[in-house]
Amino acid sequence: MKYFELNDGNRIPQLGFGTYRLNGSHAVSVIDNAINLGYRLIDSAVLYENEGAVGRAIENSSIGRDQLFVTSKLPGRHQAYKEAITQIQESLYSAHLDYYDLYLIHWPNPKKDQYLEAWQALIDAKKFGLIRSIGVSNFEPEHIQRLIEETGVTPAVNQVELHPYWSSKKVREFDDKHRIITEAWSPLQRAGYAMKEDLILQLAKKYNKTPAQIILRWETQINVLPIPKATSIAHQEANLEIFDFELTPKEVTALTNLDKDDGRRLDPYTMEG
Template identity: 55%
Template sequence: MNQNIPEYTLNDGLKVPAIGLGTYSLKGEEGVKAMVAAIDAGYRLIDSAVSYENEGAVGKAIKRSSVPREELLICSKLPGRRHPYQEALATIEESLYRADLDYYDLYLIHWPNPKKDLYVEAWQAMIEAKKRGYIRSIGVSNFLPEHLDRLIQETGVAPSINQVELHPFFDQEEQREKHAEHGIVTESWSPLGRGNDIVQHEKIVRIAEAHGKTGAQVILRWHTQLGAIPIPKSGSLPHQKDNLDIFDFELTPEEMDIVSSFNRKDGRLWGQDPGEVEEY
């Protein structure tokens, strides 16, 4: 693993790097090339999902890269339509077949889909998949505090990670506090606020100039100092390298407050409330 990237130890003992590569929309040959470039540049945590329809490309990139499989941490996610117990187990097996892998390092339930009320059943399947050796560490994505409480109460097993929408417009303070209570690591999807120009905001640019960094690097550093793992998506090698280059400087408490000042009560950029969203 890149020695410049700090690690977190999850509640089940798995060590993961403090930044990863998001692969949403990285597909086909171009996606494979982008992922190979990212791995060769130093990324070791690669985030995918059944719904991204690119597990095959991830598997191909692993085989083409110069990094041994055992040094990589590969993640995928269970879609909402596959929450029933037996379907969940079969889906995890199919994920492995598509990527041509013997195991996933991380596997997450993508959304709780609370209206269907099958996420506890899906979690039980995840626990079984881990026992079978399909997965090294099991977690969730987009789970609200009440969903986490129910999983733990009914199964006795806390997720190792919860991947949630987190960016300066939505800093998820209460959610992160809940994670800390249960020893759950926070992972940030859309860490740069996809589709917004916050990286060019004058306040962010001023901080960036003070450190000789870019606006994107400042925001990614903000994530890591919050204790969250950002997983920015980029198919561009220069951007991939820039996104990794965030561990040689530190934001002051005042600068952290400036970035956090963009937070809004409900700053979700696409209105994807996990209490309402039904993901299939």
């Protein structure tokens, strides 16, 4: 596994494993398989209601805790400072973990306007030793700029919707400027239409790869960390096999240009979560 260096001195795998809508014993089994195959970054959230399953898979694993990078996210209903601190503790208890490698504010919820308070809670939770790195999810540049100006602390990661139909160009440019790693949820676009694009099919044939592998490789080459979810061992294995080839700069640009004005599924200005 290759790694990105974070702006706080820690490092994070360049490819992660998503757990959205994975729950119960099925989730434990799927995550067990992923860890055994070589995934080291496991992404969860309070809203996914699966922190316990993630923790059980980690307990079952023969891989040392210090070799795993575990993420969870603070829900909007607990952005008030004291509630945020308590929720971080509850997240750790749920997963039977002593610390999270990364904890994110799940959505900015700008209408509620408590994300600055939540950010201060994450800063303090890091000082308390509950979290190694802190970041945000679905934040636009103006939201992050406010965090930096008010606290002097820059997020290490910004997890956003990102796929061939929405490359989050504005966010990526801001993140890169501030040494923030952009992480991609829905990196393969959940509906999967992008995998039928002629360009992607042509590149898959050229490199003898699957359309999904072409997309994931493109994301890593634009300095993005994808976190695909895959329940089958075959797809989990395939998603890991993206570091043995490289797209040309021209091909990377062509893939980025697949952007659509209506490509984004969820609007961070109105979404609450």
